[in-house]
Amino acid sequence: MESAALSIEFQMSLLLFLALAGYLLASRINQSATIGAIFVGLLVGPSMLGLITYTEFVRSLAHLGAIILLFVIGFEFNVRDILKARYAVIGILGVVIPWIGGYATAILFDFDFISAVFIGTALTATSIAITANVLKEIGMLQTGAAKAIIGAAVIDDVLSLLVLSVSTGLVSGEISVAGIVLMFAKAVGFIVIAGVAGLFGVRRLIERMDASALARRYPEFVFIFAMMMAFLYAMLADLVGLSGIIGAFIAGVSFGSVELRQSKGVKEGAEYFQIIFASIFFVSLGILADVKALTPDILIFLVVLTLVAIVTKVIGCGLPARAMGMCREDALIVGFGMAPRGEVAMIVALIGLDSGLIGQNIFVAIVLMSLLTTIITPIVYRNWFFRGAYCAIE
Incomplete structure (x- = not known):
């Protein structure tokens, strides 16, 4: 009986049952399915009932979910939509201001320099999986x-x-300007090369495959190839130090405009995968958090850090968006949309913990901060911005 409970089949069945429970809860409280799934994860995870833990199997499925989700989201965009100079301004200020805010907050609560640097670093990242899914x-x-x-x-x-590279080097005394330049060049080079290869190479190859006799005989052949390339892009992004979900997103953008005549639709097929694995991803975020690890002092720090995390992204991203011509509502939508830290901040916290640079108390605070910012954004979107009229886009 114990082996059956640990089997892959049982774990998959349980996780999908929790995803369904998330949908039911969301319908009851009139919120996004994302929120319902996260709350169910909190309920059954270590925070409350302790019925399920964040195992390696759950982590792997959640990682797949985030990759497939961003692959599907990428279908909705083209390169011209995202590669604009004004977005760079929003991105830069959306990193600098949260880092300053996180560092200052840590110093205010008497944390040491190393801890303050990592707390500031955790506040810089944005997890777009949550926001993109709610907008979808x-x-x-x-x-x-x-x-x-x-x-x-x-x-x-x-x-x-x-x-993250600078912060790690700063606290270890091994910071190198050449290393930073090399890392930046690799990241930008990957985005450019992967995008060009996808648009002018892989996309055309998919269309040629679709016109072949093989695709006529096996309509699913092209879909399997496209999914293979999506995971390859994610793997390559990981290899250059970027998040795998960025690679998957670039793949989605590149393949989104492909025209198929006799093959099964890539987007439609990927959306079915997304329904399964993205649901598990959102449940896993709730499972990962453990509120029992909070002490009264860390609880106060958590509340302040969460407020700082949201305010600094709203200011850092919302103000430049407003300055570049967006209406007030859109500027706030951008600011709040960049607020979720999600799994990105959790990864930063885990690196700090594994390296011995931060303690368990700070790790818990960062994980719960990232979870709270993840929960707050969908609630704000559904109950504030998109409840009534939506302002025209300039």
């Missing part, structure tokens, strides 16, 4: 604000990578 759910993925969020978040990911 409510049909707002083609708005100007959504495009600004996606474009800025791609730049944000590159800059956050550099900040």
Whole structure:
């Protein structure tokens, strides 16, 4: 009986049952399915009932979910939508201001220099998986604000990578200007080369495959190839130090405009994968957090850090968006949309913990901060910005 409970089949069944419970809860509280899944994860995870833990199997499925989700999101965009100079301004200020805010908050609570540096670093990253999924759910993925969020978040990911490198080097005394330049060049080079190869190489190859006799005989052949390339892009992004979800997103953008005549639709097929694995990803975020590890002092720090995390992204991303012509509502949508830290901040915290640079108390605070910012954004979107009229995009 114990072996059956540990089997892959049982774990998959349990995780999908929790995803369904998330949908039911979301319908009851009139919120996004994302919120429902996260709350269910909190309920059954170590924070409350302790029925399921964040095992390697759960982590692997959640990672797949994030990759497939961003691959599907990428279908909704083209390169011109995200590669704009104004998005770079939003991305840069959206990294600098949160880092300063996180560092200052840590110093205010009497943490040491090393801890303060890592707390600031954790606040720089943006997890677009949550925001993009909510915007997709409510049909707002083609708005100007959504495009600004996606474009800025791609730049944000590159800059956050550099900040993490600088922070690690700063606390270890091994910082190198040449190393930083090399890392930046690799990240930018990957985005450019992967995008060009996808648009002018892989996309055309897919269309030729679709016209072949093989595709006529096996309509699923092209879909399997496209999914293979999506995971390859994610792997290559990991190899150069970027988040794998950025690679998957670039693959989605590159393949999104492909025209198929006799093969099964790549987007439609990927969306079915997304329904399964993205649901597990959102449940896993709730499972990962353990509120029992909080002490009264860390609880106060957590509340302040979460407020700083949201305010600094709203200011750092919302103000430049407003200055570049967006209406007030859109600028706030961009600011709040960049607020979720999600799994990105959790990864930064885990690196700090494994390296012995931060303690368990700070690790817990960062994980729960990232979870709270992840939960707050969908609630704000559904109950504030998109409850009534939506302002016109300039």
